[in-house]
Amino acid sequence: METFFVLQVSVHYFRIYKLKRLIISVLNFYQTNYYYFFASLKPVVEPKKSRWQRIRKQLRNQYRLVILNDRTFAERFSLRLSPLGLLIGVAAITIVMTTLVISLVAFTPLREYIPGYGNVAERKEILRLSIMADSMEQTLVARDVYMNNLMNVLNEKVEGKTPKPAKDTSGKYKNVNTQASELDKTFRKELENTKNADLLNATSSLKANVLSNTLFFMPVKGLVVSSFNAAENHFGCDVVSRKDEVIKSTLDGTVVFAGFTNTDGYELHVQHAGNVMSIYKHNSVLLKRVGDRVKSGESIAIIGNSGETSKGPHLHFEIWYNGVPINPEEVLAF
Numbered sequence: 001m002e003t004f005f006v007l008q009v010s011v012h013y014f015r016i017y018k019l020k021r022l023i024i025s026v027l028n029f030y031q032t033n034y035y036y037f038f039a040s041l042k043p044v045v046e047p048k049k050s051r052w053q054r055i056r057k058q059l060r061n062q063y064r065l066v067i068l069n070d071r072t073f074a075e076r077f078s079l080r081l082s083p084l085g086l087l088i089g090v091a092a093i094t095i096v097m098t099t100l101v102i103s104l105v106a107f108t109p110l111r112e113y114i115p116g117y118g119n120v121a122e123r124k125e126i127l128r129l130s131i132m133a134d135s136m137e138q139t140l141v142a143r144d145v146y147m148n149n150l151m152n153v154l155n156e157k158v159e160g161k162t163p164k165p166a167k168d169t170s171g172k173y174k175n176v177n178t179q180a181s182e183l184d185k186t187f188r189k190e191l192e193n194t195k196n197a198d199l200l201n202a203t204s205s206l207k208a209n210v211l212s213n214t215l216f217f218m219p220v221k222g223l224v225v226s227s228f229n230a231a232e233n234h235f236g237c238d239v240v241s242r243k244d245e246v247i248k249s250t251l252d253g254t255v256v257f258a259g260f261t262n263t264d265g266y267e268l269h270v271q272h273a274g275n276v277m278s279i280y281k282h283n284s285v286l287l288k289r290v291g292d293r294v295k296s297g298e299s300i301a302i303i304g305n306s307g308e309t310s311k312g313p314h315l316h317f318e319i320w321y322n323g324v325p326i327n328p329e330e331v332l333a334f
Contacts (some may be wrong), residue, residue: 004143016312042310054250057082059084059087060083061083062082064078064079064081065077065078065080080192093116100114101313105203113135119181123196146198147189158212159273160246189303195201201235208239214251215296216251217248217249218250218334219239219248219278219280219313220239220241220248220250221241222240222241222242222314223240223334225238225314226238235318235320235329236279236281236319236325237319237327238314238316239314239315240312240313241303241314244302245302245303246303247299248297248298248299248300249269249295249298250278250296251273251278251296252295252296253270253271253272253278253293255289255291255294256266258288259288260309263285263307263309265286266281266282266284267279267281267282267307268280268301274321275322276319276320278317279306279316279320280301280317281317282306282315283301283302283303283315284301284303285302287300287302288301308311
């Protein structure tokens with residue numbers, strides 16, 4: 001009886017021991033495979049990635065380029081790279097090579113070997129020959145015209161005159177009075193005088209605008225008592241100043257006239273650059289002679305009262321441009 005009881009207790013403890021070992025084995029199995037277990041569940045838990053994310057991940061994947069010896073399989077060269085880095089490297093090399101090629105073509109003589117590009121000296125020579133050919137063509141045309149005219153003269157071929165229109169013999173306009181009346185003549189004369197004066201004044205203003213960029217020197221300081229008036233043939237201005245005041249040249253130039261006239265007394269004419277002339281009248285003394293070079297602001301005469309038309313000590317000052325009188329007050333502030 002005691003032996004059977006001991007046997008049963010042993011079997012019971014053996015079963016408990018086996019169950020304990022089984023539980024420990026299961027726990028060790030799950031502890032060992034914990035990471036792999038949840039890693040296998042991860043694709044089920046994570047959401048699906050977009051196409052751009054997948055492409056970006058593929059571009060960033062790292063790869064290794066290895067060169068091995070075919071016999072010994074020994075590693076000779078190893079390079080780690082990614083598709084994104086490879087694309088960036090290829091793009092950089094392309095940009096650098098393109099820049100170098102363009103620079104060589106644009107800034108070196110190599111461009112002469114490219115079809116369509118020529119030598120600069122050859123282009124200049126072609127242009128010169130083209131101009132010469134055009135000039136020769138014009139010369140030949142002019143010579144042909146001259147020879148034709150000469151042959152016409154030698155052959156007594158004269159261009160005929162244009163026939164006159166037939167004379168009206170009907171007599172319808174025989175008694176028509178074509179003579180202008182006295183009132184019409186007077187009106188025409190006044191209109192022509194007014195138009196000439198207005199035209200002269202307008203031309204004077206236009207020339208003054210042209211000379212507005214020229215710096216004129218003040219010939220004398222004083223008061224203008226008589227202004228420019230082309231209608232009265234007064235082509236300058238009269239300036240009254242102190243007695244024995246020195247008159248200065250308004251621009252650089254050459255004295256072309258220095259003498260005495262009955263109407264204007266001692267007068268001086270100075271020719272300037274740009275076809276400009278200044279005239280100084282009614283002086284008492286002339287300090288320059290014909291042919292003298294004068295500078296702007298240089299003394300050339302002394303103010304006076306000479307000449308039959310002078311009514312007191314003053315300077316009659318005129319400016320002419322291209323043969324047209326200019327109002328001095330438009331280019332000078334007296």
